[in-house]
Amino acid sequence: MTGAEKRRTARISQILDAAALCFVEMGFHRAGMAKIAARAKMSPGHIYHYFESKEAIIAAIVDRESAKAAERFAELDAVDSNELASVMTERAIQSIEEKTDILQSALNMEMLAECQRNPEIACIIQRHDKYIRDQLTHLIGNKIGLDLAEARTDMMMVQFSGLANRLLRNPDMDLSSMIALMRQTMQSILTPDTIGDHV
């Protein structure tokens, strides 16, 4: 990466972080480009140089998440099929322990609420979700070789979304004492024929 590219990347990152804070603190509707610029300590013109609208900023925030996820999926795709279920469970637990934070959770809620009134944002969120789902379904169905791969994928994602949601409703939640239960739940979602009795 050249110096100019690095500066550009840093600048964009600075805008996305400032925008995320503004969306959470003011709500998407009130967080105008001028407020995002002030928060990022840039001129509004400078922001418009990179992003034409708040929706474009949301798209970039979501794309940044997709890029991080793509790296993790590439790593998982290289894991031996026999070990994949346990590696996926441990990675999931690790990411819950490290990365479950209030700001990210609140931003997700704000974006999901906005989905109902802004079709452009709904489209961005649902496209990202489909990307994550396709990757997980590939790992679960093709590599681990489980049936009901789409449903198992959605159930894995229920755990992540649900936890983010819980964190906002119960700020005293003891994440560490939930980890063992979460591991067990994820293991059972990634285990064959355990649901045979109930189908």
Next chain:
Amino acid sequence: MTGAEKRRTARISQILDAAALCFVEMGFHRAGMAKIAARAKMSPGHIYHYFESKEAIIAAIVDRESAKAAERFAELDAVDSNELASVMTERAIQSIEEKTDILQSALNMEMLAECQRNPEIACIIQRHDKYIRDQLTHLIGNKIGLDLAEARTDMMMVQFSGLANRLLRNPDMDLSSMIALMRQTMQSILTPDTIGDHV
């Protein structure tokens, strides 16, 4: 209930339903009392006769949920301890099948997003959450007699919140094919010592 009480209850219900729609469609900030009144086909003065603010309306929406939950918890409290885990699982599955809808999910996201900027709403949401948690923890810890009752409670609630969240992210989600996995997950959360290996 007298005729006057019935009319009052119906009127309040009409306001709460209209407000819920306005909050989802416009966002909490833009959904003013005048807009809620128009949606409920009442005069603003009439709305203020029942509710002094939007926050009071949110509190009443949440109280209505608490009252419904209280009925369900009273029924569960009367179930034989030995059967409680399976009855709770079946009731949970039933309520997922019957009541998981986009409007309620979107309203929850809107309220959770608003929590970050409105301490009064945060307080209402967190008090409701604590009420539900206390009831579930009582059933899981005292009646079924499981350890880690608080963590199991939060994990049960992760399933509900997570599903509501998924519905907004993946409108094509096939709920019926997830039901068997969801049942299995809830059973394992309500089963003793299955997590012994991992603690």
